[in-house]
Amino acid sequence: MAEVVTAEELAREHEPRLIIRHTFWVRVVHWWTTLTFLYLLLSGFALGYPRMAWLLDLMGGGQSVRFVHPWAGVGFTLGLIFMVAVWLPSMTFRSVDRHWFRNLGEYVRTGHTDTDTDKFNAGQKAYYWFSVVNGLVLLITGIPLWVPDLLPREWNLAARFSHHVFFLMAAGFLVVHVYLSTARFPGTFRSMTSGTVSRAWAAFHHPRWFRRVDAGREHEGAD
Amino acid sequence: MTTTDLGLTIRRQSATPASGTNIRRDHSTPALEISKLVDIDLCIGCKACEVACKEWNDLQVEETHLFSGYQSHPDLTPHTWDLMRFNEVELAGGALAWLIRKDSCLHCEEPGCLLACPAPGAVIQYENGIVDFNQDACIGCQYCVSGCPFDIPRFDTVTKKVYKCTLCIDRVSTGLEPACVKACPTGAIRFGTKEDMLAYGNEKVEKLKARGFTEAMLYDPVGVGGLHMMYVVPRGEILEQYGLPVDPTVTAPTSFPSLIGALRKVGATASWAGLLAAAVYFLKTGKRYPPPEEEAVAAAYEKAPHG
Numbered sequence: 006m007a008e009v010v011t012a013e014e015l016a017r018e019h020e021p022r023l024i025i026r027h028t029f030w031v032r033v034v035h036w037w038t039t040l041t042f043l044y045l046l047l048s049g050f051a052l053g054y055p056r057m058a059w060l061l062d063l064m065g066g067g068q069s070v071r072f073v074h075p076w077a078g079v080g081f082t083l084g085l086i087f088m089v090a091v092w093l094p095s096m097t098f099r100s101v102d103r104h105w106f107r108n109l110g111e112y113v114r115t116g117h118t119d120t121d122t123d124k125f126n127a128g129q130k131a132y133y134w135f136s137v138v139n140g141l142v143l144l145i146t147g148i149p150l151w152v153p154d155l156l157p158r159e160w161n162l163a164a165r166f167s168h169h170v171f172f173l174m175a176a177g178f179l180v181v182h183v184y185l186s187t188a189r190f191p192g193t194f195r196s197m198t199s200g201t202v203s204r205a206w207a208a209f210h211h212p213r214w215f216r217r218v219d220a221g222r223e224h225e226g227a228d
Numbered sequence: 229m230t231t232t233d234l235g236l237t238i239r240r241q242s243a244t245p246a247s248g249t250n251i252r253r254d255h256s257t258p259a260l261e262i263s264k265l266v267d268i269d270l271c272i273g274c275k276a277c278e279v280a281c282k283e284w285n286d287l288q289v290e291e292t293h294l295f296s297g298y299q300s301h302p303d304l305t306p307h308t309w310d311l312m313r314f315n316e317v318e319l320a321g322g323a324l325a326w327l328i329r330k331d332s333c334l335h336c337e338e339p340g341c342l343l344a345c346p347a348p349g350a351v352i353q354y355e356n357g358i359v360d361f362n363q364d365a366c367i368g369c370q371y372c373v374s375g376c377p378f379d380i381p382r383f384d385t386v387t388k389k390v391y392k393c394t395l396c397i398d399r400v401s402t403g404l405e406p407a408c409v410k411a412c413p414t415g416a417i418r419f420g421t422k423e424d425m426l427a428y429g430n431e432k433v434e435k436l437k438a439r440g441f442t443e444a445m446l447y448d449p450v451g452v453g454g455l456h457m458m459y460v461v462p463r464g465e466i467l468e469q470y471g472l473p474v475d476p477t478v479t480a481p482t483s484f485p486s487l488i489g490a491l492r493k494v495g496a497t498a499s500w501a502g503l504l505a506a507a508v509y510f511l512k513t514g515k516r517y518p519p520p521e522e523e524a525v526a527a528a529y530e531k532a533p534h535g
Contacts, residue, residue: 052369055243058348067347067367068388117521153370153383161374162344188506191517205518205526212529 026196038084041077048074075151085140095124102127124214235259235356242345259355261422264457270416273328280411281310306384309393317469329470333380333393335359337453340478344375357456358395377476432460451477
């Protein structure tokens with residue numbers, strides 16, 4: 006029987022200039038949340054905006070969408086719980102993040118600050134916490150829309166309003182997230198496919214994390 | 229000979245941005261607006277309207293429940309669109325009053341169900357004022373249930389769709405009165421143009437006042453733009469005991485999409501402009517990979533690692 010060689014091992018052997026940024030299961034969960042969120046986003050637009058209602062027909066019809074959307078929300082939340090469990094230490098704000106926030110203007114202009122960034126920079130941490138809180142709010146406000154008998158109608162209407170507002174915020178920040186991780190910083194997206202990034206990418210964007218990995222003080226891509 | 233315009237042109241549909249122009253109707257004359265009127269003073273609570281509604285609309289029979297009072301079923305259901313609600317109350321002076329009210333869809337001029345519905349064409353409002361559900365288009369989200377200030381639409385857990393009184397649109401469209409109106413033995417349920425019903429109602433309220441019902445009123449609340457099923461309520465001071473909200477409104481969250489209409493245009497413009505700018509930028513600069521600034525930092529690092 007042939008020996009099974011993982012993508013990680015291949016990367017180590019054949020491309021020494023690549024290091025692992027995200028392990029297999031982290032990538033699986035990120036794609037899980039990506040797909041569930043995309044479904045939620047498109048079906049949400051279809052249900053929330055009359056002009057987008059034609060999407061309902063492309064997604065299996067209104068009744069199917071109404072049935073699947075809440076369950077996709079539950080699936081997304083499960084991914085979110087995994088992300089909280091795995092990334093909590095790396096995503097905790099540290100004193101160095103204050104420096105990054107002070108240089109936010111420079112980051113927007115040049116795509117770089119002289120912050121000694123660890124695995125994630127302060128912007129990534131902010132997006133992470135925004136996603137967690139937003140996901141929770143969307144789950145909670147989604148429950149009365151899923152099961153309308155639970156609460157009085159005024160609460161259902163308020164839930165619908167909040168669900169709408171937080172949905173728009175999530176959609177807006179998703180655009181920023183995707184833009185930064187693809188078009189703005191080439192070489193980033195591969196951390197979600199093969200899980201690797203180049204040493205140059207790591208040294209440029211996450212010097213503190215890179216030094217630890219390079220010195221062997223941290224298992225590559227531990228989270 | 230001209231045929232009477234029964235106002236069967238569609239005025240509004242749920243989740244449908246613009247109403248189509250209808251070339252069949254002569255727009256120089258306003259459409260006929262119809263209305264039912266329930267004169268609670270004349271109602272004897274016989275439930276003939278309930279039976280007629282079941283019969284005409286071919287709704288399945290449901291078991292009655294034995295409980296105190298003169299009400300056949302505890303609540304409206306997907307198969308019971310018309311229910312005589314009974315309430316025994318003690319009046320201020322200590323006397324008893326039996327309040328009986330025919331409960332069914334009130335066909336609001338500003339229907340909360342229609343405004344809340346996200347499924348195109350699932351809720352339809354005709355020019356004559358009838359608000360009807362099209363179950364073929366219904367997706368079963370039950371937003372209409374939350375949107376209705378009168379708690380009328382009922383969700384069927386088997387078909388996953390909502391149902392309510394149609395104001396017998398199939399009868400009205402052929403010039404007949406609704407089934408409940410036809411069945412009513414005392415003339416408590418009336419049917420005609422909105423104008424005629426208003427005239428009858430106002431006159432009846434004056435008569436009731438002369439008889440000592442000083443708080444008698446015609447129930448046609450402005451919060452929902454008026455109704456196409458109005459009530460003459462003898463004891464207007466205890467409206468809520470009849471099960472009628474004092475000031476029903478179509479609340480702001482229901483019509484949220486209109487609230488952000490301006491924001492929507494800004495957002496759409498910004499999105500398209502951003503996409504266009506990104507495309508132009510990409511065509512101008514091409515793909516920068518590997519980015520030279522990263523290489524510079526990495527080269528410095530390789531000279532002095534772990535620094």
